Amino acid sequence: MHYGSIFVETLFGFVMLFILAKVLGKTQIRQLTAFDFISALILGELVGNALYDDEVGIRDIGFAVLLWGGLLYLTEIITQRYKKSRGILEGRPSIVIHKGKLQREEMKKGKLDMNQLLHLLRSKDVFSIREVDYALLETDGTVSVLKKTAHQLPTRNDLNLPPEQIVLSFMLINDGEIIWDSLREIGKDENWIKEELKKQEIYSVKDVFYAEYEKGKNLYVQGY
The missing domain is CATH 3.30.240.20 (bsu07140 like domains)
Incomplete structure (x- = not known):
């Protein structure tokens, strides 16, 4: 049996997928942790092999699953015993x-x-x-x-205040670039936004990381 080959390939897959999960970033994983993400991919692949590859036997798949479970268990032990490893293996907010x-x-x-x-x-x-x-x-x-x-709370209902009109904010500048759709939506043009920036002593859109418009308020601007 090719247990040695399975061991090497599974260990390699563990390391590579962990690196991939880190490179993709937190938002790509959505509501999964890095190890949940890796486990879902690996286990799906193992089941897929068992179903569609005639050359992969039950013992091969069983060995790979046990090996994978052992790696996850070892990871949990490491993070429990060594606090410094948690930031590397589990990440930090x-x-x-x-x-x-x-x-x-x-x-x-x-x-x-x-x-x-x-x-x-x-x-x-x-x-x-x-x-x-x-x-x-x-x-x-x-x-x-x-x-x-x-x-924060309390709400207007808690204070028995009359309701106010809901106002939606619009992102007008993102990473030095004007969001033209948003600008048209609020009925403004490029000259208007440049004038608004000048009021805050900003003379180029390229110097703005983020700008937000909300009706009735001054333009919210944050530079680099």
Whole structure:
């Protein structure tokens, strides 16, 4: 039997898929941890081989599954006993918004762009960067949000206040480029946005990492 070959190939697959999961970034894994992601791929491949490859026997698949289970069990033991290994093997949450400011370097490390971040924030009922004090990109690819005190509970209903009109915010500049669809949606043009930037002593769109428009408020701008 080719147990030696199976051992080498499984170990190689473990290492390569772990590296792949890290390179793809947290948001690609979605709600799976890195090891859940790897396990799903490996186990799917093992089952696929058992079903469709006549040359792969039950004992071969059983050996590979036991080997894979042993690697996962060993990983769990290592992370339980050696705290320093947890950051490498399990990852750490990263702060992508700190005191209301986008942390561009942390976003780059997590392979997270503005569209992905806004999507994750909307899943937390946050429709504007202005509402956020802190946001953490978790190891499973989700975002945990701490809103600014002005946007926390109690709600208007709690205070018996009349409802207000809902205003949607628009991303107008992303990484030095104007989002033309959003600009047309709010009925503005390039000259308008340049004038708004000048009011904040910014003279080039290329100097802006992120800009957000919300009706009735000043343009929210963050440079590099």
